[in-house]
Amino acid sequence: MEKVRSHLMLCAGTGCVASGTAKVKTALEQELAKKGLAEEIKIVLTGCNGYCAEGPVMAVYPEEIFYQKVTPEEVPMLVEEHFLKGRPYQKLMFREPEKKAAIPGMKDIPFFKHQVLRVLRNKGLIDPEKIEEYIARDGYQAAAKALTEMTPEEIIKTVKDSGLRGRGGAGFSTGLKWEFASKVPSEIKFMLCNGDEGDPGAFMDRSVMEADPHSVIEGMVIGARAIGAHHGYIYVRAEYPLAVKRLRMAIDQATEAGLLGKNILGSGFDFELDIYLGAGAFVCGEETALMRSIEGKRGMPRPRPPFPAVKGLWDKPSVLNNVETLAQIAPIILNGSAWYRSLGTEKSAGTKVFALTGAVNNVGLVEVPMGIPLRTIIYDIGGGIKKGKKFKSVQLGGPSGGCIPEHLLDIPVTYEDIVATGAIVGSGGMVVMDDGTCMVGTAKFFLEFTADESCGKCTPCRVGTKILLDMLTDITEGKGKESDIATLEDLSRDIITTSLCGLGQTAPNPVLSTLRYFKHEYESHIHQKWCRAGVCRNLTTFWIDEKLCKACGACLRACPSKAVVGEKKVPHKIIQELCVHCRTCFDTCKFNSIRILPAGFDGDPNEFLAKTAVGAKEEK
DSSP states (O other): OOOOSEEEEEEOSHHHHHHTHHHHHHHHHHHHHHTTOTTTEEEEEESOOSOGGGOSOEEEETTTEEEOSOOGGGHHHHIIIIIISOSOOGGGBOBOTTOSSBOOBGGGSHHHHTOOOSTTTTTTTSOTTOHHHHHHTTTTHHHHHHHHTOOHHHHHHHHHHHTOBOTTTTOOBHHHHHHHHHTSOOSOOEEEEEEOOOSTTOOHHHHHHHHOHHHHHHHHHHHHHHHTOOEEEEEEETTOHHHHHHHHHHHHHHHHTTSSBSSGGGSSOOBEEEEEEEOOOGGGGSHHHHHHHHTTSOOOOOOSSSOTTTSOGGGSOEEEEEHHHHHHHHHHHHHOHHHHHTSBOSSSBSEEEEEEEESBSSOEEEEEETTOBHHIIIIIISOSBGGGOOEEEEEESGGGSEEEEGGGTTSBOOHHHHHHTTOOOTTSEEEEEETTOOHHHHHHHHHHHHHHHOOSOSHHHHHHHHHHHHHHHHHHTTOOOTTHHHHHHHHHHHHHHHOSSHHHHHTTHHHHHHHHHHHHHHHIIIIIOOOTTSOSGGGOEEEEOTTTOOOOSHHHHHOTTOOEEOOTTSOOEEOTTTOOOOOHHHHHOSSSOEEEEOTTOOSOHHHHHHHHOOOBOOOO
16 A cells, blocks of 8 residues: 655646756656655646746645745755655745745745635646546536536526626626527537637636646536537647647546546536647637637637627537636536635625736736735735835736726726726736836837737727837837827727727727826827836936945946946946947946936936936835
């Protein structure tokens, strides 16, 4: 009989794999064998643990000891200390920045303790390539209940009563969508999963497909039973090879176990499931474009109505849910709608998964109850802003979302409250920006993405986003005109009103939200030819305040164009003719002595800065 003393749950999600999980696993295997511990200590490769900033990460069970940034070089000492001497290896353990003592338990680490796991209920706990481990965590019990104890109407009612809204961006009632499709008479219907995650900085769906593929499959089986579908597709972008691999393994395992295919669990219900690889077109995240892609056609949206629930894939009734939505289904069926509604708010029930990225200390995958304040996510879970810089904005909803400023950080994360700010919850991308960000440049960045990804079918999106992008480019290059701000606002609203699909209808959101909260930056770019953040090179002059310069030489050594000159103990200067406006000196200086001035500035810097009350680098 196998006698395992500890399980080493080693993260093998894409992020940790890229950081060296394979080498760590090999080092662990060799060291455990060398110490005679190979039979007592079992290594389990899991999906994404969530704490991506610290990868490769490993949790030791049953002790629940968490190790971060594990390297092959540290493995011998880790094995020696923890598994031979019985004391956790503190060098690789999480430590509170203001405390010297290590925190041994995962539940005590701020990144984990503020989360509530429902979609990510199995993260870091199972081997995603073994169906037995999913089943051991109540896997497929909900499917068994739905197929053998519930009618389709009862399934739909449970999902409707739970208040679950689609987590793919629109937030439409999942149960209502299923109900619409269930009432359409047709012998052929389709149950579809959208795994075509295209937002910059988003990796929620990828991580779920990699870490817990059976949760998605189980949700699809239940949904198929509810609407009367016997065929299904999981649409996944080909850039997710690990997710595709594990989904295929999961489908094969479920089919072999009688949980997919003909007569599932002897219930008389059939459901066949296939994977369709997408080519990375952002517009294929829109449901009708995705369905055209599966049909072998170019991924372009079509007018609605008729909606897919009536006329979808191959003109048959179809339901499309995203990965996170489907992963919520099994727990709802198993525990009931009241259980699900116990978290969140009346109109935004349950939990939401976010990919927390950008200028935040704890980059990673987080699941929180709906209604939680943005500030809690960014500061308590995310650990605040990197390098002690100041928070400036957070982009929610990807390129279709908006930028939320600091004074709104205490708003609750609900569909209604976030929309009121000019952003959207979207699929869950959350990009944090610090005070070194140019908001005009940020709007331009997202417009570049959406303009490039437009399918070109409708003129407002195809032409309108290009005009917006050209105007933003001119503004960041110092060619902005007095009338540009009003034109940007008017054109953005026209594009939203007249575009065919969600891509065009939301593409101007970054422009409108930055104009709403950071109009002064647009005005500085246009009127003063000044990028206050020092990002737009054509609109920037860097100047060293001799009264504050400590002549430490840091900026001199860092300057790539040798524009900074000076001697020891003598305040440095910048030769403007040599400066390439790269901002390196500003980022390097620890004494706040670098000032950002308008392009070609030749007046008195102190007088100018006194009038504007801006320009000095704020606390790091």
